[in-house]
Amino acid sequence: MLDRNELAAWLRLIETPDIGLATARQLLAAFGSPEAVFDAPPALWARTVGESAARALAKPPDQLGELVERTWDWLHADAPTAPRHLLALGDAGYPKLLLETADPPLMLYAVGRVELLAAPAVAIVGSRNPTPQGTLDAREFGTALSSAGLCVISGLALGIDGAAHEGALDAGAATGGGGTIAVMGTGVDRIYPKRHHALARRIASEGLLLSECALGAMPLAHHFPRRNRLIAGLSLGTLVVEAALQSGSLITARLAAEIGREVFAIPGSIHSPLSRGCHALIRQGAKLVETAQDVLDELRWQPGTVAPAGQTPSLAAPDDPLLAALGHDPLTLDALAGRTGIAPAELSARLLELELAGVVARLPGQRFQRLVRA
Template sequence: MNRRECDARELGAWLRLLETPGVGREAARRLLAAFGSPDAVLAASIEDRRQVVSAAAAVALARPGEHHDALISTTINWLSADSRRQVLCLGEPDYPPPLLEIADPPLLLYASGRVELLRLPSLAMVGSRHATAQGRENARTFAAQLGQAGLTIVSGLALGIDGAAHEGALDTPGGTIAVVGTGLDQAYPRRHATLSQQIAEKGLLISEYSLGTPPLRENFPQRNRIIAGLTRGTLVVEATLQSGSLITARLAAEAGRDVFAMPGSIHAPQAKGCHALIKQGAKLVETVLDVLDELGIAMAPAVPAVSAPEPDAPAHPLLDAMGHDPIGLDELVARTGWSAAELNARLLDLELAGRVERLPGQRFQRLDRA
């Protein structure tokens, strides 16, 4: 039997163990602990398996599911189409060591791109899908600087902060890893289809879900444990109190990893989650040096810790009046004494110049460089 046939057989055993309806990840883990390998699990008698898992699960594994052969064929074809695609099994040499330290390591990982990034020191950057323009700019700038210092930036490819972090790190020495909640043959969200392709080419896409798995709500909180588990720490850029990013931060803390959070306006909902983390002991982050110092990583000499201000940028009285918190039009009228019509005209000019963001509810926020 040649190596390709052996790989196909082993892959088939893994897929049968993990994709048989009614088995589940926890049952698969118990079976592997009891029998040692997927092949041994499948070779065991139903009665022996019933000593470890439910009778229904033990019986379900007795014969391949209806779509088992098609899934094996699809997976092998996907792997054969690109030499940079791999399936990493728990216990193999290429399996990421940091994931072995978490309570629930994925048993199988699909990977597409630069698998060597899994061996570099990394940092998770996560945050709100409904990020402000300032939050996205902060994520993009910090990711670029941290990536330049050699940290691989890990995130979840979601809209908002995740996407901005991937964009910032994509062309840096550290690169970026996207942990997705679908099969790697799916592009989700659709707005990140191009970004996903760029990450597969320049960085790394990984998932524990088999090919063809659609975006299911319950899968995204599960993938957060991989984001937290792969990295030395998690930086939350913006998050509401209900944000899934707080799940990632909690999982990072439970795994003994560092948790960082960027503060924001006391009036901004997107800052409430970060402030809660800081109250709970997360390290407050104002510059990339706050992260690098904590992790013991030196800043690359050519990269400044904070972007310098625009040279000769003239002060703008409206920006001074706005301050740094979201503000409504009526309050701006009161602060400046200008009419609503005049304010709207000036705000539009600043918005087009990228110095002001228009928020829901006729509110505005000044934008500053990170």
């Protein structure tokens, strides 16, 4: 546990403008600790990192005292709802996989089960606006991989991220599971998006919230690529469920590949913009996966067993002729009526039954899509 002076030195080093991670690590290598850095004469700073960085170090960041007090109070709050932790670079509990990356953060803020940082993990990422099938896939892959004993890591975003976290939490409730880590692009005390407040509370209780951003940090655009590098760095592999060609998920996948981690992608319809990012990754060498077992096999993961993928309701057996006619791409009511010869009124009633059974999704524009269990 850091004492107050150590905390103040770490925060000063991290928050000083114009002192990036590489320069900070250079200082730590030369002086041994943040306290030793600031105890050294400025001439030694200049000799180590240059005159410009030395001038920056000479002036403490604005509101440093306030940030130290807020962080100290947060860390030592009476009876927090979940354990709170600060992990500095070099601490015994600092995640080993992050040390293999080019720019590990100097400090991590964590709420919840910090032991999950030592667990083998797989990242699941994708679109904030997925198709119903993508949402179902993310949740079921999250459940299956967690049931097999792997921690599921994602970014707490809407869409695929949230579904993956929920699937992993479902597995934890049922079997213990491998847990889930939500890596945030804000301070851990500021939940974003607001719609995920309840999910974040559940993750803090049953999994782990994690961020390198200082307390109170807002959801600024430049925070999220940095969050993505942590998602990739903490994971043995990254699974992209659905993603457009211009997508933060592809950044995460690229970062994973650059550090020698596995990249997996689920293929989709050639007509769907949200499949194009996955198809691009597959062309670049990502592993095409259709089931969670494909991921486990590629990782040579043995412990645990994959959870059942779920039973299709008897109302909609896999050989249901209407489902066969619907296929796997979105289809309009008129087109489906043309394929089946069923009158539109009867067809609408039947589709409503299938929708209530959870095997068909209604999309905008009076289109329908079959949902397939992962």
